[in-house]
Amino acid sequence: MIRYPIFEKGAKIGITAPSSGVPESLHHLLHAAIERMQQRGYNVKTCPSAWRQSLVRSASDGTRGQEFNDLMSDPDVTLIFPPWGGELLIEMLEYVDFEKVQEKWVLGYSDVSSLLLAITLRTGVATAHGTNFIDLRGSQTDPTTAMWETVLQTNVHETIVQHSSTSFQQHWEHDNPTEWVFHLTEKTEWKSINKNDQEISGRLVGGCIDTIRHLIGTPYGDVSTFQKDTVGGDPLLWYFENVSLSPTDMKRTLMQMKYAGWFDHCSGIVFGRSSAEDSGNGYKYTDVYQELSDALQVPLLYDLDCGHLPPQVTLVNGAYGTIVLKEGNGKVVQRFIP
Incomplete structure (x- = not known):
């Protein structure tokens, strides 16, 4: 629990x-x-x-x-x-x-x-x-x-609800902070890889994909035992944010996670906004998202309020979450179920 x-x-x-x-x-x-x-x-x-x-x-x-x-x-x-x-x-x-x-x-x-x-x-x-x-x-x-x-x-x-932001920060200006530190200049739009409205539920787990990928195969990354024993078999809803992985590196990482069983019993995957840029060889992050969604047969959302382009919602590892996307706007409902 x-x-x-x-x-x-x-x-x-x-x-x-x-x-x-x-x-x-x-x-x-x-x-x-x-x-x-x-x-x-x-x-x-x-x-x-x-x-x-x-x-x-x-x-x-x-x-x-x-x-x-x-x-x-x-x-x-x-x-x-x-x-x-x-x-x-x-x-x-x-x-x-x-x-x-x-x-x-x-x-x-x-x-x-x-x-x-x-x-x-x-x-x-x-x-x-x-x-x-x-x-x-x-x-x-x-x-x-x-x-x-x-x-x-x-x-x-209890249940806590958060909504998508209205705007986000594209670039840091550390020497020119606003009253709330960030420069929220860009319009926020949560997206679905199949361009449809979505609702996904499961136990939330995730983090910065650049770093948590190194927990694979270690005593600190036993996802299978957690899913079976700690949350009683509930499906997992993964969230990721990417700092600097290229599309190909991200794909390799996601395949490693798949092979390691991290996506067994997965109900869906969401990605936060990223400042990382497509590699220029024609293979884009959206290609990675589409391929992952197709391979796992689960919904995939991206450009959520999560990660290095603030602001971000607060996601609780272990909480039972429902993420809703409707016409570019989003909602995160978290239930604190033992």
């Missing part, structure tokens, strides 16, 4: 960097995010790794693992919230004490999703794929991103 953490207004938030930390030149961003969170009524505990960055890591793999374990064992911390993602989180997984993982939310995306998926698959504790801590430093928060609080405050057996 899935165990859902409890998060309340005024809770203590633990900031650790299991992947990349914040270099000194950008400490002002972390200070601003901490201040905003305190203004919202939260207490914030910051670990040393959040303020450090060397050779693409915040700290050694063992140090990162120990910080995470320490926050897990701190009775006052109810949310573990990395500043952002990175590239080498996978190094610290062997230092995470999964036997002592408690019902605490862990929230993030990008490289952090490798930790999120591993926790849910290994322990049955729900985790949340959504905004970065750093991106909450604005004086305002757009309606889509702001739902992170409401989602995390949802109780077991």
